[in-house]
Amino acid sequence: MKKKRVTADWLRKIGVKEVLIPGLILAGVLGWTGWNKLDEKKVRFPESGVVRIITDGDTFELQSGVRVRLIGINAPANDARSKDGLARLVEDKRVWLEYDRYQDDKYGRVLAWIWMGCEETPKFTPPDYMRLSFNRSRPGLTENPKGCKKGKLVQEELIKEGLVKMEVYKDRGELKYENRLK
Numbered sequence: 001m002k003k004k005r006v007t008a009d010w011l012r013k014i015g016v017k018e019v020l021i022p023g024l025i026l027a028g029v030l031g032w033t034g035w036n037k038l039d040e041k042k043v044r045f046p047e048s049g050v051v052r053i054i055t056d057g058d059t060f061e062l063q064s065g066v067r068v069r070l071i072g073i074n075a076p077a078n079d080a081r082s083k084d085g086l087a088r089l090v091e092d093k094r095v096w097l098e099y100d101r102y103q104d105d106k107y108g109r110v111l112a113w114i115w116m117g118c119e120e121t122p123k124f125t126p127p128d129y130m131r132l133s134f135n136r137s138r139p140g141l142t143e144n145p146k147g148c149k150k151g152k153l154v155q156e157e158l159i160k161e162g163l164v165k166m167e168v169y170k171d172r173g174e175l176k177y178e179n180r181l182k
Contacts, residue, residue: 057086070111082164089158100127140179
């Protein structure tokens, strides 16, 4: 059996957070052999989950403990109206997470597009779909993904209700549904 070569690039490719990479490389140097069990992507970046705790109008926690920040929008800080609106839409319900070119933030939260009411497991475009270069992008998506044609994009619903505002990340590439939210 060929021994797996562990590099920082390989760890980034499988979705390991940058802050964990030095420790994992050191573990490898010291003889750790659990590389086949390393599936950080599935644990850290789940495909779906049940929403248990609403933190504020644009952040919640899944039953698994993963904290999720809705990408592409911003709710006013400590705004009970936006928090209640998000709770009404997703609390205690299964949601699907679609990832974009930015997948987590400096607070350790997962950044995702949130889909609800899908008829089956959605088939999402890859997280790097939009990326042509650092800040150049493909045309944005306007249609719901396959498997979620009847579903709703939570960010879009919150904007329609006037509970949140669209957030454009300055000096960064376009997000998948940015034009759809405009």
